[in-house]
Amino acid sequence: MTAPAVSPAHATPQTAPLLEVRDLNAYYGQSHVLHGVNLHVMPGEVVSLIGRNGAGKTTTLKSIMGVLRSRTGHITFGGQDITRLPSNRVAARGLAWVPEERAILSSLTVRENLELPPARPGGWSTERAFEAFPVLRERGQHPGSKLSGGEQQMLAIVRVLRSGPKLLLLDEPSEGLAPVIVQRIGDMLQTLRREGLSVILVEQNLKFATRLADRHYVFVDGHVVDEVRADEVEARRADLLRYLSV
Numbered sequence: 001m002t003a004p005a006v007s008p009a010h011a012t013p014q015t016a017p018l019l020e021v022r023d024l025n026a027y028y029g030q031s032h033v034l035h036g037v038n039l040h041v042m043p044g045e046v047v048s049l050i051g052r053n054g055a056g057k058t059t060t061l062k063s064i065m066g067v068l069r070s071r072t073g074h075i076t077f078g079g080q081d082i083t084r085l086p087s088n089r090v091a092a093r094g095l096a097w098v099p100e101e102r103a104i105l106s107s108l109t110v111r112e113n114l115e116l117p118p119a120r121p122g123g124w125s126t127e128r129a130f131e132a133f134p135v136l137r138e139r140g141q142h143p144g145s146k147l148s149g150g151e152q153q154m155l156a157i158v159r160v161l162r163s164g165p166k167l168l169l170l171d172e173p174s175e176g177l178a179p180v181i182v183q184r185i186g187d188m189l190q191t192l193r194r195e196g197l198s199v200i201l202v203e204q205n206l207k208f209a210t211r212l213a214d215r216h217y218v219f220v221d222g223h224v225v226d227e228v229r230a231d232e233v234e235a236r237r238a239d240l241l242r243y244l245s246v
């Protein structure tokens with residue numbers, strides 16, 4: 001295990017990683033798309049996965065969650081091997097994934113969508129979700145199909161928080177959203193971070209990612225090719241922009 005390059009404010013250097021991914025290779029049929037990915041997330045840390053379309057970020061999230069089974073390597077969470085667990089048991093350990101598609105059920109109301117997963121001890125209540133995003137309370141009886149992209153993203157995030165996860169996996173939460181909504185979601189993630197939640201954030205929006213993340217893993221063609229700490233971002237901004245440019 002490599003030592004973390006930087007420790008978040010509330011983690012000590014001696015703390016073990018919450019999540020560790022070692023030598024992850026993943027496949028879609030004959031297509032080998034992840035090539036020996038290594039990464040870790042410390043307790044309370046926000047880590048971003050950045051890179052161009054098709055670089056392997058979503059596949060990494062799916063591999064961690066056990067949604068993509070065709071993979072090799074080692075994934076540990078809280079020191080326990082979760083590599084072989086089915087996705088429902090991975091989720092039960094405290095990992096929660098918000099997919100890029102958001103998966104809001106269009107025929108159910110906002111409240112029904114929100115309350116679909118059972119609340120677990122330590123998880124968010126409906127009231128807390130409505131306090132975080134009051135617009136969801138206003139739209140409580142509206143069907144999911146009538147929500148804007150931003151409202152869907154808010155709903156998708158607070159819905160998974162009902163299970164009280166320890167690690168949140170967010171796939172492009174800012175994609176296609178107006179700046180004011182991106183700001184609102186960023187504020188909420190800052191609050192979650194202050195409460196000690198760990199996050200893996202897949203992003204192409206560098207401004208959003210650098211506002212939130214303690215470290216950034218750069219993906220190119222299924223490889224992690226660089227790792228940039230928050231305190232290095234200014235000096236390395238040109239490199240980061242180059243990695244993301246098409």
Ligand SMILES: Nc1ncnc2c1ncn2[C@@H]1O[C@H](COP(=O)(O)OP(=O)(O)OP(=O)(O)O)[C@@H](O)[C@H]1O
Pocket residue numbers: 028031033051052053054055056057058059060219
């Ligand atoms: N279901 C699938 N079947 C076959 N190949 C896939 C599938 N999903 C993704 N891929 C391929 O795997 C590679 C990695 O894709 P992945 O979605 O992980 O990239 P990404 O970095 O998340 O980019 P994006 O932002 O476009 O989702 C790409 O070459 C992509 O075409």
